[in-house]
Amino acid sequence: xxxxxxxxxxxxxxxxxxxxxxxxxxxxxxxxxxxxxxxxxxxxxxxxxxxxxxxxxxxxxxxxxxxxxxxxxxxxxxxxxxxxxxxxxxxxxxxxxxxxxxxxxxxxxxxxxx
Amino acid sequence: xxxxxxxxxxxxxxxxxxxxxxxxxxxxxxxxxxxxxxxxxxxxxxxxxxxxxxxxxxxxxxxxxxxxxxxxxxxxxxxxxxxxxxxxxxxxxxxxxxxxxxxxxxxxxxxxxxx
Numbered sequence: 418x419x420x421x422x423x424x425x426x427x428x429x430x431x432x433x434x435x436x437x438x439x440x441x442x443x444x445x446x447x448x449x450x451x452x453x454x455x456x457x458x459x460x461x462x463x464x465x466x467x468x469x470x471x472x473x474x475x476x477x478x479x480x481x482x483x484x485x486x487x488x489x490x491x492x493x494x495x496x497x498x499x500x501x502x503x504x505x506x507x508x509x510x511x512x513x514x515x516x517x518x519x520x521x522x523x524x525x526x527x528x529x530x531x
Numbered sequence: 532x533x534x535x536x537x538x539x540x541x542x543x544x545x546x547x548x549x550x551x552x553x554x555x556x557x558x559x560x561x562x563x564x565x566x567x568x569x570x571x572x573x574x575x576x577x578x579x580x581x582x583x584x585x586x587x588x589x590x591x592x593x594x595x596x597x598x599x600x601x602x603x604x605x606x607x608x609x610x611x612x613x614x615x616x617x618x619x620x621x622x623x624x625x626x627x628x629x630x631x632x633x634x635x636x637x638x639x640x641x642x643x644x645x646x
Binding site for chain 1 (some may be wrong): 535564566572573574575576589622624632634635636637638639640
């Protein structure tokens, strides 16, 4: 049962344009959503997060939007830079049976072309 | 701080052999997580510890997998016996608190290949 879906395995954009990475989830219990970025041969690094009580969180060039009714969130990067080329993971978390779970999507590989 | 340290970075072994992956979390962090990344299943949480105590091991695939955290600065993930389907990248991560909403700091991973 795939609770978190990142339906676009890859995305390619031009430098300076906007990158939009999408994430859909099925579990309405998710109450906190994190995005991690991963470069090749490195571990993921935290990028940005949003609580379910908000619908938008902005940090510099990165903005995450949450639509709880649609169970959908998206990560916007503007303007995109070649250094943003990486795999981006959506990772919601929730409390299940007394312990919290962090569930990662399969990731979207972003390529920003100079 | 050097960050989360994992060893070895690469491991190639034959089916049936025992494999031990090691992790040193960031000093002062209370939680430690073991993940496995495969093409088919993405990044999966296997087990996590809080204050050296295993909190949730429901992600451990089967009894061939075991994890220990004898002290706050060291953890192992052992596979015995290993099988080709265990081939994956295994990540260790640590977090300052036990709150999963808190940022996790990942190590560089161990790429395991079981022949």
